[in-house]
Amino acid sequence: MGADALLDTDLSCAVTIGAFDGVHLGHRALIARCIAAAERLGVDPAVVTWDRHPLQTLRPKLAPPLLSSPERKIELLGETGVEVLCVLPFDREFSTWSPERFVQDVLVTGLGAAAVVVGEGWRFGHKAAGNIDLLRELGGTHGFEVEAVGLAGADGEVMSSSRTRALITSGEMEQAALLLGRPFDIDGVVVHGDGRGKDLGYPTANLECDPLVARPPRGVYAGRLRVRGSWFRAAISVGVNLTFGGEPGVSPVRIEAFVLDMDQEIYGDEVRLEFWKRLRDELKFDSIEGLIEQMGRDVEDTRALVG
Numbered sequence: 345m346g347a348d349a350l351l352d353t354d355l356s357c358a359v360t361i362g363a364f365d366g367v368h369l370g371h372r373a374l375i376a377r378c379i380a381a382a383e384r385l386g387v388d389p390a391v392v393t394w395d396r397h398p399l400q401t402l403r404p405k406l407a408p409p410l411l412s413s414p415e416r417k418i419e420l421l422g423e424t425g426v427e428v429l430c431v432l433p434f435d436r437e438f439s440t441w442s443p444e445r446f447v448q449d450v451l452v453t454g455l456g457a458a459a460v461v462v463g464e465g466w467r468f469g470h471k472a473a474g475n476i477d478l479l480r481e482l483g484g485t486h487g488f489e490v491e492a493v494g495l496a497g498a499d500g501e502v503m504s505s506s507r508t509r510a511l512i513t514s515g516e517m518e519q520a521a522l523l524l525g526r527p528f529d530i531d532g533v534v535v536h537g538d539g540r541g542k543d544l545g546y547p548t549a550n551l552e553c554d555p556l557v558a559r560p561p562r563g564v565y566a567g568r569l570r571v572r573g574s575w576f577r578a579a580i581s582v583g584v585n586l587t588f589g590g591e592p593g594v595s596p597v598r599i600e601a602f603v604l605d606m607d608q609e610i611y612g613d614e615v616r617l618e619f620w621k622r623l624r625d626e627l628k629f630d631s632i633e634g635l636i637e638q639m640g641r642d643v644e645d646t647r648a649l650v651g
Contacts, residue, residue: 357390357428358382358459359451362466363505364393366411367420369525370463370495370503375424377493378461385458390428391421392450398434400556409513409558411505411524416531430455443474447482457488464492515561515622527567527618530557530599534571534610537600540588544632546639548581548600549610551617560619562597562626566646569601570616577604579639579646580617586628587635602639604647621649 360378364371375391382389395414399407412420414431421429432438432450441449446469451457460479468474480490495503503523511520512528521527532551541548549569553559562583569578578601584590585598601617623645629635 354456355390355428355454356387356456356458358385358387358461359390359392359455359457360461361392361468362463363397364391364417364421365397365505366508366524367417367424368411368503368505368508368523370523372424372525373503374461374463374493374495375421375426377491378459379425381459381461381489381491387456387458388427389425390430390455391424391426392430392432392455393417393421394434395431396434398439401434401436401439407556408506408509410554410556411508411512411528411558413531413554413557416529428455440470443469443478444482445469446474447479447486451488452486457486459489459491461491461493464494466492509558512558512560512619515563517560517565517619517621521620527620528558528560529616529618530554530559531614531616532599534613534615536611537598538585538588540585541600541602544636544639546579546602546636546643548602549578549615551599551601551615553599559597559599560622562592564623564626564642565619565621566623566642566649567601567620568618568650569603570618571603571606571608571610571613576606577646577650578602578617579604579623579642580619581626583626586626587632602643604643 358378358381360374379389397407397410451460466476476492483490508520508523517528530553532553534549535552537550560582565580567578567580568575581600582597584592584595623642
């Protein structure tokens, strides 16, 4: 459901709201509380989210890398059990809406809110003027209850997208997976590369990915690649090809996957790449033989780590 559909609907919903970047376990806990409220009240559970990170509109230079593309986010939200998904365009015009207009047009008129479940400290409306107290006041006026939920994790730290993003961009893939409830993944299209992997005996799938989605740092990773509905173990390189003259900060960073036990042509295919564990830094080798030997060890490490 987009903004155009939010006009005089006959819905009655318990609603949760947010960017939901990555749909990590904190988000899932919030959505679970919304579903519980919906069941208690006999209404539909609904999620309201945005088609982009708000900072991409408000302050583009400060917008963080995303934990999931908009398409992947919708897919992940669809797995949570919500029955109504409303994706609003967070453009300049929408960013000027007052808190009162957002509540009236989206929550009341659009979704028939009987309950609203949000994270503690949630702000809304133009210049983040709305807070939980105002939401409760407006709920009293319009007849919906408000529940504010803390998002602390098992270790007592806040379970947040920014914390998850920091783990991914520092290469701590196993810790990031604990917050996401799944391995971090990137979707992309397989494109032609330089062909060096094939010459070395390790042909790689080179991925062209959404530039707005977060990347792990340069290095080699164990993970999996999904293509045409099947999963395969993959030894993944994120780097600039140091051994062949690539320069950090100058050469483009490429994502390449050697897919184990697969023998099919996948150029042009859309694939999903999961990062399970960082194996090592990207290294510059003095000889091709040394590179090939290390690639063999990377493949065996991947085989041992990824089921």
